[in-house]
Amino acid sequence: MLASMKIIVLSASPNTDGLTAACARAAVQSANGAGAEAHEVRINDAGIGMCKACGNGWGTCQEEHRCKEEDGFQAVHRSIAEADAVVLVTPVYWGEMSESAKACTDRLRRCEATAGEKSRLKDKPFIAVAAAGGSGNGLVSCLASMERLIQHVGGRRFDMIAVNRWNREFKMRAIEQSTGAMARELSLG
Ligand SMILES: Cc1cc2nc3c(=O)[nH]c(=O)nc-3n(C[C@H](O)[C@H](O)[C@H](O)COP(=O)(O)O)c2cc1C
Numbered sequence: 001m002l003a004s005m006k007i008i009v010l011s012a013s014p015n016t017d018g019l020t021a022a023c024a025r026a027a028v029q030s031a032n033g034a035g036a037e038a039h040e041v042r043i044n045d046a047g048i049g050m051c052k053a054c055g056n057g058w059g060t061c062q063e064e065h066r067c068k069e070e071d072g073f074q075a076v077h078r079s080i081a082e083a084d085a086v087v088l089v090t091p092v093y094w095g096e097m098s099e100s101a102k103a104c105t106d107r108l109r110r111c112e113a114t115a116g117e118k119s120r121l122k123d124k125p126f127i128a129v130a131a132a133g134g135s136g137n138g139l140v141s142c143l144a145s146m147e148r149l150i151q152h153v154g155g156r157r158f159d160m161i162a163v164n165r166w167n168r169e170f171k172m173r174a175i176e177q178s179t180g181a182m183a184r185e186l187s188l189g
Pocket of ligand 1: 013014015017018019020021091092093094095096131132133134135136137138139
């Protein structure tokens, strides 16, 4: 039997019962339903500190493609590298990714963007989900920042999904359909 494809769903809200959590749950359920092996990693619970910009701006990330700051980042980095695809769900804070999403992805970007063609995320599909539960402002700038991240690490933008209070119901279905389609595509090779 073929090994199932691994999909990591990174969620980046302190709220365990909000919009971000609902989006992450929809992604996990749909990916698992399509035969993948999906699990959620709550970045806020992972003990990931911010990048220290070692030295004059670059540390081991530049040459060794690893972060020397030992904390929760290493385990999450390993899981992301081992995954076949990534779903990143963040609440929109001030038109940007949440602080925890930024802390994790800043360090991930440094380690993988510097590896170029050898990035462990090279050509891996990503689904980016920005969840703006307030005014709905800042979705575009948040997704733009997620798009840059995916480009920098060499990933493939499978989908970019903007969720707000008014479109929540049908965007939840979009997340399910998109994640299911990505899982099926992976399983077909
Ligand atoms: C510090 C902060 C900044 C926020 N900035 C925005 C914003 O720019 N645009 C928006 O639509 N909602 C904004 N919100 C609302 C969140 O996007 C909304 O509460 C979202 O649903 C949070 O995700 P959660 O349900 O997982 O907590 C902000 C919330 C916080 C706490």
